[in-house]
């Protein structure tokens with residue numbers, strides 16, 4: 001049999017499409033002065049909260065995933081009102097998650113598949129993500145996202161104030177390298193089983209300089225040499241059991257101190273901390289807030305999965321407006337009530 005391209009190389013690549021460059025997207029949707037100020041001030045406030053020079057609690061609230069720009073904008077307007085009204089106690093940032101790490105398979109988020117039909121038009125997905133981030137930043141509300149694909153940040157990171165590395169990727173060297181070069185604070189989730197070891201090692205790694213392959217603004221393959229990200233920290237998201245309670249938090253502080261890492265902790269009220277039951281999120285948030293009020297200065301923030309309409313829905317041709325198509329969320333009324341009561 002003659003050796004052909006298909007028998008020796010790219011055997012399992014079915015198709016290859018060109019993607020626009022980060023530069024091309026930024027020319028189409030440039031960073032405005034107002035949006036840049038939101039990001040600069042957002043990052044500075046979060047860094048000050050992590051350092052303890054700003055005593056407010058960081059609140060990261062928003063949908064499990066963004067799938068529809070209209071409902072995301074409506075949510076952003078509601079959250080911006082609370083961001084302004086509660087700014088003496090909280091620094092509120094919107095969860096704008098465009099990339100979903102799946103346990104096995106499933107919809108991978110707006111960037112990967114913006115039409116939610118398997119057409120995977122990532123040129124459109126990146127454009128929609130940047131359009132929404134620009135709109136929210138123009139509104140004056142900072143945003144938070146999960147950095148999953150290591151190339152994506154070149155397209156959108158200038159509009160983001162805080163990033164997370166998820167429970168499924170915290171142990172990955174690629175993600176630790178990426179985090180070491182990101183311009184905003186990055187939180188590492190504990191592992192899905194609840195263990196903290198991978199997150200502790202991730203923080204040590206991400207705070208250190210790395211050299212790795214990535215792309216530049218023009219889309220060329222490049223060697224990236226990073227400084228290390230001093231604002232790498234842990235996010236407790238629970239595992240087999242919740243880990244938001246005072247004993248688990250004390251254990252986390254001890255583990256961080258043992259590894260010479262500053263105890264800076266964000267607690268995710270969803271996922272393993274609510275056993276994926278959205279109705280438990282308010283109770284978790286209240287417990288965490290009580291720990292902060294009782295003097296725990298290592299807890300820096302709380303994450304909530306929240307949307308306009310509570311719960312979640314299966315993918316269909318008739319999606320309910322404002323409801324999650326990934327994990328279930330608390331609804332807007334509960335979110336507002338909860339944040340005011342905290």
Ligand SMILES: O=C[C@H](O)[C@H](O)COP(=O)(O)O
Nearest residue numbers: 064100101102103104106327
């Ligand atoms: O928050 C998101 C989900 O928990 C995560 O993407 C995993 O989802 P899955 O288990 O439904 O794939």
Ligand SMILES: C=C(OP(=O)(O)O)C(=O)O
Nearest residue numbers: 101166167168189237271
């Ligand atoms: C995927 C997420 O969380 P985790 O990595 O904790 O499962 C998420 O916050 O959307």
